[in-house]
Amino acid sequence: xxxxxxxxxxxxxxxxxxxxxxxxxxxxxxxxxxxxxxxxxxxxxxxxxxxxxxxxxxxxxxxxxxxxxxxxxxxxxxxxxxxxxxxxxxxxxxxxxxxxxxxxxxxxxxxxxxxxxxxxxxxxxxxxxxxxxxxxxxxxxxxxxxxxxxxxxxxxxxxxxxxxxxxxxxxxxxxxxxxxxxxxxxxxxxxxxxxxxxxxxxxxxxxxxxxxxxxxxxxxxxxxxxxxx
Amino acid sequence: xxxxxxxxxxxxxxxxxxxxxxxxxxxxxxxxxxxxxxxxxxxxxxxxxxxxxxxxxxxxxxxxxxxxxxxxxxxxxxxxxxxxxxxxxxxxxxxxxxxxxxxxxxxxxxxxxxxxxxxxxxxxxxxxxxxxxxxxxxx
Numbered sequence: 001x002x003x004x005x006x007x008x009x010x011x012x013x014x015x016x017x018x019x020x021x022x023x024x025x026x027x028x029x030x031x032x033x034x035x036x037x038x039x040x041x042x043x044x045x046x047x048x049x050x051x052x053x054x055x056x057x058x059x060x061x062x063x064x065x066x067x068x069x070x071x072x073x074x075x076x077x078x079x080x081x082x083x084x085x086x087x088x089x090x091x092x093x094x095x096x097x098x099x100x101x102x103x104x105x106x107x108x109x110x111x112x113x114x115x116x117x118x119x120x121x122x123x124x125x126x127x128x129x130x131x132x133x134x135x136x137x138x139x140x141x142x143x144x145x146x147x148x149x150x151x152x153x154x155x156x157x158x159x160x161x162x163x164x165x166x167x168x169x170x171x172x173x174x175x176x177x178x179x180x181x182x183x184x185x186x187x188x189x190x191x192x193x194x195x196x197x198x199x200x201x202x203x204x205x206x207x208x209x210x211x212x213x214x215x216x217x218x219x220x221x222x223x224x225x226x227x228x229x
Numbered sequence: 230x231x232x233x234x235x236x237x238x239x240x241x242x243x244x245x246x247x248x249x250x251x252x253x254x255x256x257x258x259x260x261x262x263x264x265x266x267x268x269x270x271x272x273x274x275x276x277x278x279x280x281x282x283x284x285x286x287x288x289x290x291x292x293x294x295x296x297x298x299x300x301x302x303x304x305x306x307x308x309x310x311x312x313x314x315x316x317x318x319x320x321x322x323x324x325x326x327x328x329x330x331x332x333x334x335x336x337x338x339x340x341x342x343x344x345x346x347x348x349x350x351x352x353x354x355x356x357x358x359x360x361x362x363x364x365x366x367x368x
Contacts, residue, residue, distance in 0.1 A: 009331035044328045044339045102342040135344045139280025147281075147345070185288045215292050 031058035052093035060085040069124035088115040120162035128154030172201040261324040268320030282352030315357040
């Protein structure tokens, strides 16, 4: 579960809580991530950069592959064996995004440092293009209007680490069609099915996300604590 | 008119007035470049597409500008019905929607597809033409 708050028009901060459920094993809390996105430029340009900084406090039972840098997680050992091993990681990303007419093109360059062990720096990438199914919005209030759907394709994977000399050997890579659906004015459902491209990749990687936007969240919290805004 | 009705009308009017921002002043540093100002709305000949713009407005803009576009004093958001907004060219409004004004809290809406941003501009013009009724979400 991820809670995101726009502190300013340029800075967004997020808290991400993780659990892992394994069929026939158990459900465990696997840790948390604290994420920050900052948009340094005040105006839109041909390429718009976003700086991303994340601190992770996770245990090895975490199976969520939010980003791919090296190989995949341990899918054989039990939650009990893995939950005792903790890792503190710092992750940075340079996110470049362009809006060309109806198309959105984005490129992510990822660098991760495990603060718990000396693993060097690990690197990864993500690249995606997407566009809405319909260019114009219809006047009707409908859930299944074509403009409520965005379709695209993305590719992501690892770029090796400083320890192995940026070798692509042993890294996972995926190609994934993506569909997002604006279910309502506040809610969006996102579905992506990644297909592994290398021996180190899982055959299929499914990502499903549901987001719900709370209007005037800051004002509601302020009122709760009796603070005037 | 019965006293209860008078009280109700005064009460509702005061609520409506409190939600507006008629004292809105524009940021003098938020100026569109000449090329953007001169851009014409490609949907100008398709006024019927303003209905889609209204939907987009309620989804993306109404939280800060209000469902009738009158702005909100608390949020320092623009009253889009004011002449100082309506006198701006279509290209200027499009540029402002696209770029936002981050230091003043207006986010960029470049993620909305280009033609849909022009639909928003088309809808903003109806706020001037017919006042609050045009943006009544119930209609």
